[in-house]
Amino acid sequence: MTSLPRLALLSGAAFAALAPQAHAGGFYLQEQSVRGTGRAYSGEVADQGVESLWWNPSAIADSPREVYVGANGVFVDAKVQNQGSAITYPGGTTVPVGGNPTAKNPIQNGLAPNFAIATPIGDRFAVGLSVAAPYNFITKYQPDSWARYDALTSRLTTADIQLTGAMKVTDWLNVGVGFDSEYTSARLITAEPNLSPTLPDGASQLRGDGWNYGYTLGAQAKFDRLTLGASYRSAMDHDLNGQVSVSGLLGPLAAGNANLSGKASFTTPWIATFGGRYQLNDKLTLDAQIQRFGWSEFRSINVTTAAGAQVLPQNYQDTTSGGVGFDYALNPKLTLRAGVQYDPTPTPDVGRTARVPDGDRWLFGAGGTAQINDHMKLDVAVAYIDFANSSVNNDAVFYSGTPAATSAALRGQVEGEGYVVSVGLRSRF
Numbered sequence: 001m002t003s004l005p006r007l008a009l010l011s012g013a014a015f016a017a018l019a020p021q022a023h024a025g026g027f028y029l030q031e032q033s034v035r036g037t038g039r040a041y042s043g044e045v046a047d048q049g050v051e052s053l054w055w056n057p058s059a060i061a062d063s064p065r066e067v068y069v070g071a072n073g074v075f076v077d078a079k080v081q082n083q084g085s086a087i088t089y090p091g092g093t094t095v096p097v098g099g100n101p102t103a104k105n106p107i108q109n110g111l112a113p114n115f116a117i118a119t120p121i122g123d124r125f126a127v128g129l130s131v132a133a134p135y136n137f138i139t140k141y142q143p144d145s146w147a148r149y150d151a152l153t154s155r156l157t158t159a160d161i162q163l164t165g166a167m168k169v170t171d172w173l174n175v176g177v178g179f180d181s182e183y184t185s186a187r188l189i190t191a192e193p194n195l196s197p198t199l200p201d202g203a204s205q206l207r208g209d210g211w212n213y214g215y216t217l218g219a220q221a222k223f224d225r226l227t228l229g230a231s232y233r234s235a236m237d238h239d240l241n242g243q244v245s246v247s248g249l250l251g252p253l254a255a256g257n258a259n260l261s262g263k264a265s266f267t268t269p270w271i272a273t274f275g276g277r278y279q280l281n282d283k284l285t286l287d288a289q290i291q292r293f294g295w296s297e298f299r300s301i302n303v304t305t306a307a308g309a310q311v312l313p314q315n316y317q318d319t320t321s322g323g324v325g326f327d328y329a330l331n332p333k334l335t336l337r338a339g340v341q342y343d344p345t346p347t348p349d350v351g352r353t354a355r356v357p358d359g360d361r362w363l364f365g366a367g368g369t370a371q372i373n374d375h376m377k378l379d380v381a382v383a384y385i386d387f388a389n390s391s392v393n394n395d396a397v398f399y400s401g402t403p404a405a406t407s408a409a410l411r412g413q414v415e416g417e418g419y420v421v422s423v424g425l426r427s428r429f
Contacts, residue, residue: 027156028269028293031072031112032132034424038367038381039325040339043287045275046220046229050116051379051426053130053164055273056218056231057176060118060126061166070114070379070424076107078416080357080392082146087193087408095197097408099144103354106147107416108138114424118164128164133157135184135268139355147354148191148201149408150394154355155187162216172223178216184238185209193398193406194250202249202257208242208264225279235270235297239263244305253404262305266314269346270294277327287325287339294318295346316346325365333371337381340364345390352393357414359390367422377426385418 031037032054036044044055050068052059060066082101088094118128135158141147159182166176186209192202218231244260275289295316303310325339345358352358367381392412399405 027135027137028271029112029134029136031074031420031422032114032134034070034072034114034367034379034381034422035337035369037072037365037383037420037422038339038379039287039327039337040323040341040363040365040383042289042323042325042339042341043275043277043285043327045218045231045273045289046227046277046287049426050118050128050130051114051424053116053118053128053162053178054114054132054134056220056229057128057162057164057178057216058166058174058218058220058229058231059176060128060164061124061168061174061176061220063118063120063126064428065119066426066428067117068115068424068426070422072112072114072420072422073109074112074418074420075109076416076418077105078107078357078387078414078418079104080106080141080147080354081413081415083391083411083413085146085408085410085412087149087197087406089193089195089197089406090404097146097149097410098197099146099148100142101146103141103145103147106139106141106145106151106354106357108140110136110138112136124168126166128162128166130162130164130178132160132162134160134182141354143191143201147392147410147412149193149396149398150190150353150392150410151188151355152191152203153187153189155185157185159183172221174220174222176218178218180214180216180236181211182214182236182238183209183211184240186240186242192246192249193408194248194253195404195406199250200248202253203247205245205247206242206262208240208262210238210240212236212238226276227278228274228276230274231272233271233273235294236268237265238268239265253399256399260305262303264301264303266301267297267299269297269316269318283329285327287327288323290320290322292318292320293346298346315348315351317348319344319346323363335369336366337368338364338366349391350393352391354392354394354410354412357390357392357412357416359414360388362386365420375428379422379424379426381420381422383420383422385420387414387416387418390414 116130323341
């Protein structure tokens with residue numbers, strides 16, 4: 001009753017879960033700078049130095065020889081509540097999805113590291129190297145959770161290595177270009193229903209990884225007290241090679257227990273950023289930044305296994321986020337900052353899964369920089385993230401195209417809040 005084509009669908013469903021919730025819209029993790037966290041990412045594209053490399057490769061054109069290392073602790077308090085989810089077995093019998101109706105804190109706490117280094121070459125050129133984790137997250141639901149037919153474990157890890165070159169074109173114009181190599185690794189586990197609610201669940205598990213490549217372009221223009229910055233980070237095509245395993249299926253479904261190699265391809269969004277910093281006086285600098293995310297690039301996931309190929313629509317939508325903030329030089333050795341950012345979700349209301357319990361969010365940040373000595377600065381920041389309530393609304397069909405076809409209508413309510421605590425060091429050498 002169950003055959004390899006069913007496994008092809010299963011592998012597609014697993015790869016479709018490559019988007020756990022993060023701390024910017026969709027599954028993008030924006031904690032790439034401690035200084036940026038402190039002002040809610042409102043001035044990074046127009047700021048100078050290695051800490052702004054993720055947002056603008058031209059940021060190092062005027063920078064001295066400098067190295068930066070940062071760590072961002074991300075803590076999330078969330079609840080995903082069942083709201084009438086049901087499962088329909090062959091023959092038309094529909095029953096509520098059993099198990100624990102409340103999933104508390106499925107989004108795991110984590111640490112996002114950053115590193116960057118740059119050095120000038122002559123009077124007009126500079127080169128830099130940075131390491132970031134732009135998509136990096138873990139979600140876990142208990143085996144008895146009502147969300148188990150949508151998600152049990154989601155682990156997505158990325159490491160982006162960017163080699164940057166920058167040039168001081170004139171006294172007021174800097175340009176830069178970066179070349180990115182990005183490693184992606186994923187592990188996804190989902191419960192599989194057997195043909196009776198009295199039987200234990202089976203499980204599917206997917207592991208995959210791969211290297212992929214992209215680029216970023218940027219420029220900064222400086223006018224007296226005003227600095228403007230703009231950058232474009234390319235969309236990136238990802239190809240993951242991995243293994244799908246299925247276990248615990250019983251009776252007529254037992255033939256589906258197997259291991260199957262597979263490949264998935266999908267595209268992460270392009271990001272266009274524009275912002276400015278205006279030095280109002282010797283102490284106060286105002287910051288503003290907007291970002292346009294090309295989430296419609298994540299239109300589908302294309303899956304290939306030995307059983308064939310499949311296209312899984314995602315229907316993400318382009319979004320625009322914006323933030324404002326300020327930096328205040330309290331004295332020559334201490335600068336304080338704060339900011340606020342609004343960031344809407346690209347996920348569709350219909351089709352949102354428990355793996356991606358995403359919603360619009362407001363981020364409020366505060367922080368500061370202390371001059372430790374002639375060469376070293378300490379950055380600290382905290383941020384509060386207010387997630388708007390959202391809904392899980394996802395229909396899934398298991399064993400599609402066979403007499404064993406079983407459908408699950410998952411409905412739930414998501415609420416939560418997050419906190420970010422960041423520490424970083426910058427040193428000139």
